[in-house]
Amino acid sequence: MSDSKNIAFLGLGVMGGPMAGHLLNAGHSITAYNRTAARAESWLKRFGTMGDARLADTPAEAARGADIVISCVGNDDDLAQVMRGPDGALGALAPGALVIDHTTVSARIARELAAECRAAGLEFVDAPVSGGQAGAESGKLSIMCGGTEAAMARAVPAMSAYGARIVHIGGAGAGQTAKMVNQICITGLMASLSEAVRFADAAGLDMDKVLEAVSGGAAQSWQMEHRWQTMAADEFDFGFAIDWMRKDLGYAIEEARTLGVSVPVTALVDQFYAEVQAMGGGRQDTSALIRRLPKGGAR
Amino acid sequence: MSDSKNIAFLGLGVMGGPMAGHLLNAGHSITAYNRTAARAESWLKRFGTMGDARLADTPAEAARGADIVISCVGNDDDLAQVMRGPDGALGALAPGALVIDHTTVSARIARELAAECRAAGLEFVDAPVSGGQAGAESGKLSIMCGGTEAAMARAVPAMSAYGARIVHIGGAGAGQTAKMVNQICITGLMASLSEAVRFADAAGLDMDKVLEAVSGGAAQSWQMEHRWQTMAADEFDFGFAIDWMRKDLGYAIEEARTLGVSVPVTALVDQFYAEVQAMGGGRQDTSALIRRLPKGGAR
Numbered sequence: 001m002s003d004s005k006n007i008a009f010l011g012l013g014v015m016g017g018p019m020a021g022h023l024l025n026a027g028h029s030i031t032a033y034n035r036t037a038a039r040a041e042s043w044l045k046r047f048g049t050m051g052d053a054r055l056a057d058t059p060a061e062a063a064r065g066a067d068i069v070i071s072c073v074g075n076d077d078d079l080a081q082v083m084r085g086p087d088g089a090l091g092a093l094a095p096g097a098l099v100i101d102h103t104t105v106s107a108r109i110a111r112e113l114a115a116e117c118r119a120a121g122l123e124f125v126d127a128p129v130s131g132g133q134a135g136a137e138s139g140k141l142s143i144m145c146g147g148t149e150a151a152m153a154r155a156v157p158a159m160s161a162y163g164a165r166i167v168h169i170g171g172a173g174a175g176q177t178a179k180m181v182n183q184i185c186i187t188g189l190m191a192s193l194s195e196a197v198r199f200a201d202a203a204g205l206d207m208d209k210v211l212e213a214v215s216g217g218a219a220q221s222w223q224m225e226h227r228w229q230t231m232a233a234d235e236f237d238f239g240f241a242i243d244w245m246r247k248d249l250g251y252a253i254e255e256a257r258t259l260g261v262s263v264p265v266t267a268l269v270d271q272f273y274a275e276v277q278a279m280g281g282g283r284q285d286t287s288a289l290i291r292r293l294p295k296g297g298a299r
Numbered sequence: 300m301s302d303s304k305n306i307a308f309l310g311l312g313v314m315g316g317p318m319a320g321h322l323l324n325a326g327h328s329i330t331a332y333n334r335t336a337a338r339a340e341s342w343l344k345r346f347g348t349m350g351d352a353r354l355a356d357t358p359a360e361a362a363r364g365a366d367i368v369i370s371c372v373g374n375d376d377d378l379a380q381v382m383r384g385p386d387g388a389l390g391a392l393a394p395g396a397l398v399i400d401h402t403t404v405s406a407r408i409a410r411e412l413a414a415e416c417r418a419a420g421l422e423f424v425d426a427p428v429s430g431g432q433a434g435a436e437s438g439k440l441s442i443m444c445g446g447t448e449a450a451m452a453r454a455v456p457a458m459s460a461y462g463a464r465i466v467h468i469g470g471a472g473a474g475q476t477a478k479m480v481n482q483i484c485i486t487g488l489m490a491s492l493s494e495a496v497r498f499a500d501a502a503g504l505d506m507d508k509v510l511e512a513v514s515g516g517a518a519q520s521w522q523m524e525h526r527w528q529t530m531a532a533d534e535f536d537f538g539f540a541i542d543w544m545r546k547d548l549g550y551a552i553e554e555a556r557t558l559g560v561s562v563p564v565t566a567l568v569d570q571f572y573a574e575v576q577a578m579g580g581g582r583q584d585t586s587a588l589i590r591r592l593p594k595g596g597a598r
Contacts, residue, residue, distance in 0.1 A: 107502075130516040144512045167512040169504055177502040178509050181495045185518035188491030191564040196483040199551075202558040203406075203476040205468055210477050213443045213466040217429040218539070219484035221520035240517070252498075259501040261595035265490040265564065296560035 003157055004028055008062035008069045008089060010082045011035075011103070012043040015129065016072035018136045019102070019162045023070075024051035026161040031055070033062040033082070035073075063089035063097075068158055072102040075247055076109045083113060095121030098154050102143070104128040104244075106251040107173040107180070108258075110146060114172030123151035126172065127159065128179035132240055140164035144182075146174035180252035183245065186286065187269035189221055194290035197231045202296030207232045227287040239285030246273050246282075302456055303327055307361035307368045307388060309381045310334075310402070311342040314428065315371030317435045318401070318461045322369075323350035325460040330354070332361040332381070334372075362388035362396075367457055371401040374546055375408045382412060394420030397453050401442070403427040403543075405550040406472040406479070407557075409445060413471030422450035425471065426458065427478035431539055439463035443481075445473035479551035482544065485585065486568035488520055493589035496530045501595025506531045526586040538584030545572050545581075 004027045009020040012034040020043070024030050029052040034040035040055050047053060056062035059082040063069050069089045073079055079101060083090050090099070090113075099117055101110070101124070110126035117124035125147035135141040142165040145152060152168045159166055169178045200210050211228045214220070230236070249270045256263045272292055281288045303326045308319040311333040319342070323329050328351040333339035339354050346352060355361035358381040362368050368388045372378055378400060382389050389398070389412075398416055400409070400423070409425035416423035424446035434440040441464040444451060451467045458465055468477045499509050510527045513519070529535070548569040555562045571591055580587045 169508050178512050181499045182513040182518045184495040188487030192487030195562040196480045199560050200480045202560045209468050214481040219481045259595045261498050261501045263494040296558045
């Protein structure tokens with residue numbers, strides 16, 4: 001394959017693992033690193049036979065000689081750890097290499113890393129994803145990108161291995177701020193959906209019939225279509241974890257403060273999520289927001 | 300037409316007017332009443348040539364001899380006025396007639412009217428609609444219904460003239476509570492969408508690209524698809540008026556109190572809407588909620 005690249009992949013979690021697998025499948029050579037070595041070993045066992053794959057002990061070792069470094073880790077601190085310092089990837093790259101970060105992090109660190117890369121003759125794209133574990137497994141993620149046109153032209157062919165919708169939003173940090181827009185939209189939507197489910201249940205309505213009636217119009221949402229029935233059935237052990245949502249909302253609220261934008265409902269629902277974490281729901285889907293609302297029953 | 304009925308239609312506003320027109324077009328005989336006579340005259344001018352149409356001076360006069368009375372007025376008080384008392388429709392109907400109310404009103408008055416009809420040998424269906432003026436004009440409304448199976452069996456053939464999705468939710472009042480579910484879902488959704496638009500704009504993002512990136516996933520909603528661009532452009536003079544939304548939310552919050560259900564975000568956004576009314580936005584689309592959020596610009 002003529003456009004096959006040497007790619008260092010950092011972070012083999014539920015998202016990064018299958019994404020790196022899709023890259024292998026597309027013909028790229030992968031040198032993979034994961035902080036927990038056991039997870040790296042099991043990744044190699046699952047995907048290694050698909051193509052040219054090997055493991056590295058540090059991000060720097062993975063990055064040496066790579067055309068592209070791709071990271072998909074947890075948060076700002078994790079990203080700083082795999083990129084910066086003596087064991088970090090950035091110091092091991094030759095000028096001209098491309099860095100793509102798929103972690104949802106702050107816009108601040110995305111802009112910092114873009115500047116650090118530019119100073120070192122590297123290119124950087126901040127590229128948080130949406131679509132969850134299912135999207136990573138099926139290779140149909142949405143990817144929101146910030147970076148230069150030149151960096152995007154090189155990043156898109158690689159990201160196409162797992163991205164169904166790749167949008168170049170703007171310059172450095174724009175991918176992260178677009179992802180924040182996504183999470184902000186979900187907060188109030190999920191709060192009112194929770195209230196609606198409790199209300200309908202307390203009113204004794206047939207939940208399937210209500211869904212049928214309201215899902216065709218102005219109240220429709222992806223969350224309504226995919227979560228109404230599970231919320232009504234108290235099922236939350238799947239999907240996108242509240243712990244991760246709170247991490248994302250922390251960055252979004254920080255950025256709103258920087259921008260001078262008021263986000264009262266986002267901030268309120270972030271606090272509501274803290275209540276659900278305190279109830280032990282941190283690993284549950286964001287739809288577990290409904291758990292903090294008592295079930296009605298005055299009638 | 301064998302199933303042609305004598306129908307009294309009460310309320311020829313932006314919703315009721317075209318709905319009554321669709322009934323005429325389907326072959327029914329219409330005797331129409333509107334509180335403001337001038338509006339009734341212009342309705343007759345627009346639709347009268349379509350079929351057998353005439354006007355009445357009072358709801359009672361319209362209802363005399365009717366098989367079905369259909370109302371589409373403003374609120375609880377308006378509905379009580381056209382139904383009850385010496386000039387009201389109920390007293391003029393012969394036993395066996397059917398009453399269908401399309402107004403969005405309280406569940407309380409819907410249950411009361413159902414009981415009054417039952418006592419008089421009449422049938423009653425509470426049937427609020429969604430789909431707005433466009434849905435009324437095109438005859439593609441969603442209709443949420445509360446009533447008996449027998450009443451529904453008679454109501455559906457008539458409502459099919461303008462209803463694309465007709466769902467029998469449950470007994471008396473269930474149509475109204477389902478409509479409340481619809482409005483509750485919109486409140487927080489619109490609040491977070493407003494914050495997201497302000498955030499994206501202050502961050503300097505390309506609004507069309509952000510929409511493209513976030514509208515395919517977990518943040519998607521009908522409001523996002525239909526209002527994101529108009530909100531970004533400060534365009535609000537169309538759609539579903541905030542004054543009407545506040546009327547609906549008043550009934551929803553009253554019913555939540557009756558049910559013993561907590562609806563904190565619904566109640567908060569209702570207050571936010573009061574702020575937009577105070578800014579002169581009462582006749583604007585519900586997406587004008589964004590007007591209360593100052594535009595950012597610290598960066």
